[in-house]
Amino acid sequence: MKNIRNFCIIAHIDHGKSTLADRLLSTTGTVSQREEQDQILDDMDIERERGITIKSHAIQMQYKHTDNVDYILNLIDTPGHVDFSYEVSRSIAACEGVLLIVDASQGIQAQTISNLYLALENDLEIIPVLNKIDMPGAMIEEVADQIIDLIGCEREEILEASGKTGQGVEKILEAVVERIPAPKGDKDAPLQAMIFDSVFNSYRGVIAYFRIFNGTLKKKDKVKFFNTGQNYFADEIGVLELNPLEKKELSVGDVGYIITGVKESKEIKVGDTITLQENPCEEAIKGFEDVKPMVFAGIYPIDSDDYEDLRDSIEKLQLNDASLVFEPETSIALGFGFRCGFLGMLHLEIIQERLEREYDLGIIITTPQVTYDCFTTKGEKVVIHNPSDLPDPSTIDRIEEPYIKAQVITKPEFIGSIMNLCMEKRGVLTNQVYLSTSRVEITFEMPMAEIVFDFYDKLKSISKGYASFDYYMTDFKAGNLVRMDIKLNGDNVDAFSTMIHRDKAYNFGSKLCKKLRELIPKQQFVIAIQAAIGMKIIARETISAMRKDVTAKCYGGDISRKRKLLEKQKKGKKKMRQFGKVEVPQKAFLAVLKLDD
Amino acid sequence: MLSFAKKYLMAGIYIHIPFCKTACNYCNFHFSTSMNMKNDFVQALLKEIELRNIYLGLETIESIYFGGGTPSLLEAEDLKQIFEALYKQYKIASDAEITLEANPDDIDKEKLLVWKQSGINRLSIGTQSFIERDLQFMKRVHTAEEAKKSILLAAESGFDNITIDLIYGVPNQSEMDWLSNLSMAMDLPIQHLSCYALTVEEDTILFHDIRKGKTAAPIDENASTHFDILMAFAAENGIEHYEISNFCKPGFESKHNTSYWQNKAYIGLGPSAHSFNKISRQWNIANNKKYIDALNENKLLFEEETLTKTERLNEYIMTGLRTKWGIDLSYIDEVFDKKKELMNKIGNEDQSLFEWEIKRSKKGTAFIYKLSNKGMHFADRIASNLFFD
Numbered sequence: 001m002k003n004i005r006n007f008c009i010i011a012h013i014d015h016g017k018s019t020l021a022d023r024l025l026s027t028t029g030t031v032s033q034r035e036e037q038d039q040i041l042d043d044m045d046i047e048r049e050r051g052i053t054i055k056s057h058a059i060q061m062q063y064k065h066t067d068n069v070d071y072i073l074n075l076i077d078t079p080g081h082v083d084f085s086y087e088v089s090r091s092i093a094a095c096e097g098v099l100l101i102v103d104a105s106q107g108i109q110a111q112t113i114s115n116l117y118l119a120l121e122n123d124l125e126i127i128p129v130l131n132k133i134d135m136p137g138a139m140i141e142e143v144a145d146q147i148i149d150l151i152g153c154e155r156e157e158i159l160e161a162s163g164k165t166g167q168g169v170e171k172i173l174e175a176v177v178e179r180i181p182a183p184k185g186d187k188d189a190p191l192q193a194m195i196f197d198s199v200f201n202s203y204r205g206v207i208a209y210f211r212i213f214n215g216t217l218k219k220k221d222k223v224k225f226f227n228t229g230q231n232y233f234a235d236e237i238g239v240l241e242l243n244p245l246e247k248k249e250l251s252v253g254d255v256g257y258i259i260t261g262v263k264e265s266k267e268i269k270v271g272d273t274i275t276l277q278e279n280p281c282e283e284a285i286k287g288f289e290d291v292k293p294m295v296f297a298g299i300y301p302i303d304s305d306d307y308e309d310l311r312d313s314i315e316k317l318q319l320n321d322a323s324l325v326f327e328p329e330t331s332i333a334l335g336f337g338f339r340c341g342f343l344g345m346l347h348l349e350i351i352q353e354r355l356e357r358e359y360d361l362g363i364i365i366t367t368p369q370v371t372y373d374c375f376t377t378k379g380e381k382v383v384i385h386n387p388s389d390l391p392d393p394s395t396i397d398r399i400e401e402p403y404i405k406a407q408v409i410t411k412p413e414f415i416g417s418i419m420n421l422c423m424e425k426r427g428v429l430t431n432q433v434y435l436s437t438s439r440v441e442i443t444f445e446m447p448m449a450e451i452v453f454d455f456y457d458k459l460k461s462i463s464k465g466y467a468s469f470d471y472y473m474t475d476f477k478a479g480n481l482v483r484m485d486i487k488l489n490g491d492n493v494d495a496f497s498t499m500i501h502r503d504k505a506y507n508f509g510s511k512l513c514k515k516l517r518e519l520i521p522k523q524q525f526v527i528a529i530q531a532a533i534g535m536k537i538i539a540r541e542t543i544s545a546m547r548k549d550v551t552a553k554c555y556g557g558d559i560s561r562k563r564k565l566l567e568k569q570k571k572g573k574k575k576m577r578q579f580g581k582v583e584v585p586q587k588a589f590l591a592v593l594k595l596d597d
Numbered sequence: 598m599l600s601f602a603k604k605y606l607m608a609g610i611y612i613h614i615p616f617c618k619t620a621c622n623y624c625n626f627h628f629s630t631s632m633n634m635k636n637d638f639v640q641a642l643l644k645e646i647e648l649r650n651i652y653l654g655l656e657t658i659e660s661i662y663f664g665g666g667t668p669s670l671l672e673a674e675d676l677k678q679i680f681e682a683l684y685k686q687y688k689i690a691s692d693a694e695i696t697l698e699a700n701p702d703d704i705d706k707e708k709l710l711v712w713k714q715s716g717i718n719r720l721s722i723g724t725q726s727f728i729e730r731d732l733q734f735m736k737r738v739h740t741a742e743e744a745k746k747s748i749l750l751a752a753e754s755g756f757d758n759i760t761i762d763l764i765y766g767v768p769n770q771s772e773m774d775w776l777s778n779l780s781m782a783m784d785l786p787i788q789h790l791s792c793y794a795l796t797v798e799e800d801t802i803l804f805h806d807i808r809k810g811k812t813a814a815p816i817d818e819n820a821s822t823h824f825d826i827l828m829a830f831a832a833e834n835g836i837e838h839y840e841i842s843n844f845c846k847p848g849f850e851s852k853h854n855t856s857y858w859q860n861k862a863y864i865g866l867g868p869s870a871h872s873f874n875k876i877s878r879q880w881n882i883a884n885n886k887k888y889i890d891a892l893n894e895n896k897l898l899f900e901e902e903t904l905t906k907t908e909r910l911n912e913y914i915m916t917g918l919r920t921k922w923g924i925d926l927s928y929i930d931e932v933f934d935k936k937k938e939l940m941n942k943i944g945n946e947d948q949s950l951f952e953w954e955i956k957r958s959k960k961g962t963a964f965i966y967k968l969s970n971k972g973m974h975f976a977d978r979i980a981s982n983l984f985f986d
Contacts, residue, residue: 547818551796551841551977553793554842557626559873560871563912567911570984
């Protein structure tokens with residue numbers, strides 16, 4: 001136990017976390033050159049392409065320290081995005097130390113800070129690392145000062161490294177052994193192990209990753225999952241080297257995996273405690289939460305014949321991703337589909353991309369929205385996941401919406417425009433702290449619905465990219481909320497309905513109508529686009545009829561090109577959905593998110 | 598390749614002359630405004646005439662078309678060499694239609710005589726408009742008066758098959774302007790008329806000028822109205838509307854262009870020219886220097902596509918719909934076995950876009966679908982809807 005070190009990495013997107021992790025693996029000989037590929041730990045295509053980590057991963061390294069003793073280093077790689085902050089919190093709880101990686105050319109970002117607070121709350125030893133010091137724009141001393149201000153360390157405690165060249169990687173490994181404490185715990189106490197992630201394997205079922213805090217786990221033990229109350233057999237246990245390595249026994253401080261024959265990811269909850277059926281522990285490890293989705297949207301097949309395929313695909317995705325929830329729903333406009341719950345907007349985008357890429361499905365996603373609590377005059381509470389669930393307005397007493405506390409870190413010159421944005425988004429400033437002369441942290445409270453739309457894009461553009469953003473949910477508050485509908489030639493298209501604050505409805509409705517006018521192609525007849533609250537029309541745009549669609553010249557050299565163009569148009573048409581006579585392209589359904597483009 | 602190509606009649610030869618004095622603002626055809634390489638080009642073309650002969654075997658050529666670019670820039674000696682080579686390598690029908698595209702400013706008595714003597718029997722005169730404002734907008738080098746004179750001169754010189762191009766939907770061109778263009782055309786000794794809606798093609802001067810806001814964009818509504826005026830005008834004057842953009846006095850359809858729409862074979866000579874033998878299509882490189890260099894080494898530089906049965910069917914639908922000959926359901930049945938499917942597709946469309954005709958002959962009864970005048974406005978969309986996957 002004294003030769004084990006468990007640590008994770010906190011870093012902002014693009015600050016080089018995965019590259020540096022790759023370096024640690026190759027330096028310790030965990031991966032040979034032959035096996036090496038970029039971002040070893042990010043094994044989904046989407047993770048590699050976007051340079052983000054979606055799922056937590058764990059990997060064990062063997063390392064001979066300068067004291068000539070062999071150490072076991074368990075690296076737990078965590079997602080960086082706010083959508084997955086619960087997973088991050090569990091990964092952090094499984095460690096004694098953390099590498100805080102900061103890009104020397106970018107400085108500290110909001111995401112890093114909120115994860116760092118989590119690490120501090122868990123009393124983790126923090127090893128700050130300035131990464132990318134070989135970059136021409138590296139501001140080593142300035143960013144070092146930011147780190148010192150933030151965590152109150154000494155300048156000499158900050159390591160300098162480059163994942164690209166490998167500079168400083170040895171020093172990081174040495175610091176991991178010397179500075180991070182060995183795990184504590186009682187080998188003979190009842191088993192207490194915390195699940196920090198799980199993956200789905202089509203042959204073995206769900207494989208759960210855990211960290212043992214007390215006790216010992218043996219193969220074939222009868223285990224109990226504390227929070228779900230389920231009993232299983234430990235069919236196989238082991239540690240995670242580059243590939244899983246089966247073991248007979250694991251003990252205090254160990255990070256490993258367990259296979260129990262569970263077939264569905266949702267049966268295994270991240271944060272749950274594994275104990276033994278005989279001699280169970282008295283209480284679970286703290287911090288367990290049943291994660292609730294924050295953002296809801298409808299997913300529909302473009303071609304209604306694909307409904308069953310879509311169901312199969314979503315079910316398969318759920319095997320892998322227990323945080324995705326769904327239930328069937330029907331839309332007057334779109335037919336049969338599913339109402340899905342996501343952890344946040346990134347999570348939604350990932351699911352959309354995986355359905356389209358891995359399952360080759362043409363889908364329509366309706367306007368995402370947060371959960372609203374609607375209270376009727378009779379005092380009943382109705383949870384609204386879909387605007388069409390809203391009861392008759394005359395029976396509504398009030399509607400409450402979720403609020404968040406948001407933190408933005410930026411340069412002082414952008415404070416003014418960011419505060420304007422935050423007020424425009426119904427936010428209230430609560431705090432403003434200078435982290436250094438060139439970095440300021442702004443904290444405000446605002447309705448979560450406002451960030452579902454275009455908040456993040458706007459923030460990026462007004463701050464020229466020099467603002468980072470993070471948030472967490474606080475509570476529900478009542479608001480003057482209404483449902484706005486969109487009509488095409490007089491017919492409601494329920495998939496376009498949105499919940500919105502009444503004061504913003506006029507502006508929003510007129511923008512949305514304008515955007516739809518751009519996105520819906522001209523057809524042989526006039527199309528009226530209207531925004532309405534109840535019976536009242538609040539905005540209108542008209543698409544004039546298409547007068548001609550014919551090529552002037554079609555001679556020897558034109559035929560092939562023309563045929564290909566018309567074939568392409570035909571394919572494009574398949575991505576359209578018909579409402580009455582009006583054809584609406586797939587991209588129009590997310591127009592609501594990009595109103596200012 | 599040789600064996601099956603022989604089986605198909607190679608009906609026509611297209612020769613692309615890739616040079617122009619200046620660029621017209623709407624044109625996206627391949628051309629160069631430098632004449633430096635003209636002589637080298639002619640020599641390369643002579644070589645290509647020889648090399649492409651292998652495709653034709655002993656089949657008879659029914660039409661030759663000099664297009665461009667500006668074929669009227671060719672000199673007497675160039676034409677002499679080209680025709681010598683053509684007659685040497687190919688069997689050309691005695692009544693072959695031989696067309697040359699000419700710009701009004703290139704036309705004089707001497708040239709007309711040379712063309713006549715070399716066997717050219719059809720002239721396509723690039724008129725575009727009889728209104729100066731339109732001509733300036735399009736950056737044409739000739740005046741309206743020059744255009745009129747050149748047409749009269751060509752007729753006087755014995756050309757009895759003359760076609761002119763006109764462009765409608767030009768910004769600031771009124772309905773009256775367009776009608777006066779058509780009336781003027783009727784007063785001139787021409788037998789054929791091609792009328793094109795001004796189209797903004799990418800990589801043209803017009804495209805860039807519109808994007809920079811230097812010039813107005815054509816308005817679809819106006820072009821559409823002009824097209825209606827055109828169709829009504831043609832009907833009133835006994836002119837046949839035989840393809841979306843082509844009109845003629847009875848019996849004067851362009852043989853050469855019609856071969857494109859009736860799925861006949863052709864070879865294309867010169868840079869960017871397309872050849873088609875009903876199974877594959879080849880297109881020469883659209884670069885004068887590379888074209889010349891390759892032929893200097895006795896090589897043809899082209900890309901090729903082999904058409905699937907579905908692609909051939911789609912091309913038949915696309916081109917057939919544009920013409921008075923329409924889509925012949927018995928042909929669809931015989932060659933593609935898709936009669937029912939196509940009838941269903943047509944059934945799903947707005948029926949006012951179509952007309953149909955039953956032709957009885959010894960071979961049996963043919964059922965033909967054509968576009969109505971209304972349908973002509975939407976030929977592309979309709980074709981795309983009727984396409985097979």
